[in-house]
Amino acid sequence: MNSQTKICQNCKENFIIEPEDFQFYGKIDVPPPTFCPECREIRRIAFRNERALYKRKCDLCGAMVVSRVSPDKPYPMYCKECWWSDRWSSLDYGKEYDFARPFFTQFEELLNSVPHVSIFNSNVVNSDWVNQETDDKNCYLNVGGHYNEDSAYNTYELYGKNSFDNLWFLNGEFGYENIYCKRCYKIVGSRDCFDCRDTFFSSDCRNCSNIFGCAGLRNKKYCIFNEQHTKEEYEAFLKEHPISSFHAYEKEKSRAREVWESIPHRFASTNKSVDVSGNFIDESKNAHHCFFAEKVENAKYFYITGWIRDSYDLTSHGAAELAYECSSGGGEYDAKFLSYCMSGDPLKQMHSSHLQYCFALVSCEHCFGCVGLRNKQYCILNRQYTKEEYEAHVPKIIAHMKELHYQGKNGRVYGYGEFFPIEIAPFGYNETAAMDYYPLTKEEALARGYSWCDYESDTKYEFSDYAIPENIADVQDDILEKVLKCEESRKPYRIVPMELQFYRQMGLPIPRKAPLQRHKDRMARLLPRKLFRRECQCMGENSSNGIYGNTRTHSHGKGKCPAIIETPYSPERPEVVYCEECYQAEIY
DSSP states (O other), X not given: OOOEEEEOTTTOOEEEEOHHHHHHHHHHTOOOOSSOHHHHHHHHHTTOOSSOOEEEXXXXXXXXXXXXXXXXXXXXXXXXXXXXXXXXXXXXXXXOOOTTSOHHHHHHHXXXXXXXXXXXXESOBSOTTOBSEESOBSOBSOBSOBSOBSOBSOEEEESOBSOBSOEEEEXXXXXXXXXXXXXXXEEESOEEEESOEEEESOBSOXXXXXXXXXXXXXSOEEEETTEEOOHHHHHHHHHHSOOOBHHHHHHHHHHHHHHHHHSEEESSOEESOEEEEEEEEESOEEEEEEEEEEEEEEEEEEEEEEEEEEEEEEEXXXXXXXXXXXXXXXXXXXXXXXESOBOSSTTTOOOEEEEEEEESOBSOEEEESOBSOBSOEEEETTEEOXXXXXXXXXXXXXXXXXXXXXXXXXXXXXXXXXXXXXXXXXXXXXXXXXXXXXXXXXXXXHHTTOOOOOOOOSOOOOOOSOOOOSBGGGOOGGGGGOOEEOTTXXXXXXXXXXXXXXXXXXXXXXXXXXXXXXXXHHHHHSOOSOOEEEEOOBOSSBBTTXXXXXXXXXXXXXXXXXXXXXXXXXXXXXXXXXOHHHHHHHOO
């Protein structure tokens, strides 16, 4: 089948379905999508609440707990202990399928009747305020990570220790304000660095130590702003330019980013991968339009994924095969249109299979349109069936979904093959990850037919009459009792004890912004999850914008590089962007 151009029924923009896409849709027996890839992702992550946390009572035991469900939501919420207990059964909410009404109408009723769990974390110690995390100890406001200790304010930190304010930080210790760094020790304000230690404000460095404000280095030590120094000179520089004061920290960070922009940028960050497109891809094969992906194969339209093969359209997902349009889970085989479905250990093995249109299922098989089930088989709308009844019933429901569509807002129409309508998402748009990546005002969200949460706690904070000291050396323990005001959002925030200890140990100033604002600032620094087709900027002897002069002769000689690249760097950006061959010639 040839490629086809479609019009997205949400944003009304054109998008292309390629022949290999049709092959995949045929393989898993679903019709082609009617939403473009970006609108499909927005729809998925509009069901994912990461950071909007509240204090509310469990509707079963009455205990006051940390919850991702605000008190004004129309559905019940159980604390973790109650939700995972045998004190209730999700099968009690089961309904017989009604062929007179659209499927999504019936699913929405089920979604709003079955109790939701207060927060998604498991096997955590002294870590009540982490969400979408497992196996944490002494962690606070971490999201989406696993196996962390003494860490806070991280997004997708895995196997980390003593680290704060990082995004996609793996196997690291003593990390602060980093993006996409792996196997690093004592690293600050850096991005895309692997196997580095004692590294400050550096980018795209590998196996380096004792570097400051550097970019594109390999196997180096004692470098300052990409210039080689002796050990004594480097140590003298650190003493003369401490980053323990707030304004010095900001000044050195700004100087470093000038160095980052002065050298060639690889068109995309990929490692040990073949036939891939996107950015930040590791150990993958035949993976396209993928971002922050590790160990994926035969994949397309992925974001924050790992250990997956033969799948399309996954977000925040791990360990899956033959999966399509799924978010916030993992450990599945033959999975379609799922949110918050998982196995006992989604990173290591698959325990869930043959699921469609399910929300918050754990280790289930052969379920359709279910919510909150655990260790169940052959269920439809939370009602138990025999294997024979289930196999006879599901094809009839699919046929019915293709005929009787759910009418959403703004003319959107949903039938079989579409993810859950964004109209029935259990969270307000502003509570979800969609707001992180695709921010909207309340007016914009409502105009698009998305919901909005206006709930605000009646807890009132009185800001402390307190000026944060410029230098961490002057900060006393009394700061732990102060209510600080974010200099940008004007929202209250506090410093917690392990955070203060970390800043002192690392010699870092107290941040002037609240944790949520710091997270938003990190997200704003990410490249877009879009690919731009453009020319390599190498002109033979220098870059096309005149910023960089080549140090070596490239294979194409002194003339312009003929390579066409697909890159997340848009043509309007200031960075020098080289193709793989020209980049490798300069960064070695």
